[in-house]
Amino acid sequence: MQLSATESASMLPMPRTIVITGASSGIGEALALRYASERARLGLLGRNRERLDRVAAECRRHGAEAHVAAIDVRARSEIRGWLEDFDRATPVDVLIANAGVMAVLGVLNAIHPLLPRMMSRGHGQIGIVGSLAGFIPLPDAPSYCASKSAVLSYGLALRSLLRPHGIGVSVICPGYVTTPMTQQESGWKPFEMSAERAAALICRGLARNRPIIAFPFLLALLSRIGGILPDRGRRWTDVPFRFTVQPHGGGALRSGGAPPDHP
């Protein structure tokens, strides 16, 4: 991605130490590999140790220093202990809370342990992975939409709170990205993009300390408009975005009108 001189001047310096939750697959894995090519020091979290080790090995091949921890983001004291130890060894520049589909508490568990430490240093950046589904209520994913609206609101409030402390907060709102998560979904996925492309857009948005990193542009715009439509208007916009989710073993987990929500 080519940048103009003005764009480069307004960007934060490349972070050295980055922690990513949900780094064992999809968007988190692509972010890890992207920062790895900058020879960063990475803390990679997820639940599946085997997949994490595979991602870490690939990051080391790109020249990064990679540390892994198989921790469920819902395990509050475990994640706190690991993050504090990691940050003590090398202060974290960027934390990306990416893990989990409906894991609002998992997002908080990953962020809270580092807040006092970043505040005392007067430096740091936090990326929270939400979704365009945080802007627009989708009939097949009410809980998912609610959790993504919650992290959007939390992230923007946190940004204002932490600004005087020199800490940036960005809420990352992707559209359709090709990952194991979306491979389970069948339905229209307009402007679907690769995880590598999504990672590039996220890294660029974080480097500019954008409040909301929403992409692709047109779908982000439509989602925002869809979110403020009156009920009658939404009945029409809902239709093309209906989808079903296949559990790993096959067979529809839900369809339009069936008991909703993300796995």
Ligand SMILES: NC(=O)c1ccc[n+]([C@@H]2O[C@H](COP(=O)([O-])OP(=O)(O)OC[C@H]3O[C@@H](n4cnc5c(N)ncnc54)[C@H](OP(=O)(O)O)[C@@H]3O)[C@@H](O)[C@H]2O)c1
């Ligand atoms: N793909 C899309 O189109 C899309 C669009 C908008 C937003 N998003 C958001 O992007 C984020 C990543 O999604 P993805 O598409 O990359 O999905 P993915 O490929 O399924 O990856 C999810 C990652 O989160 C980890 N994870 C899940 N639950 C966890 C838990 N309780 N504790 C720790 N780690 C956990 C998984 O690792 P383990 O299995 O090893 O735990 C995996 O590394 C999610 O927040 C998702 O809502 C995705």
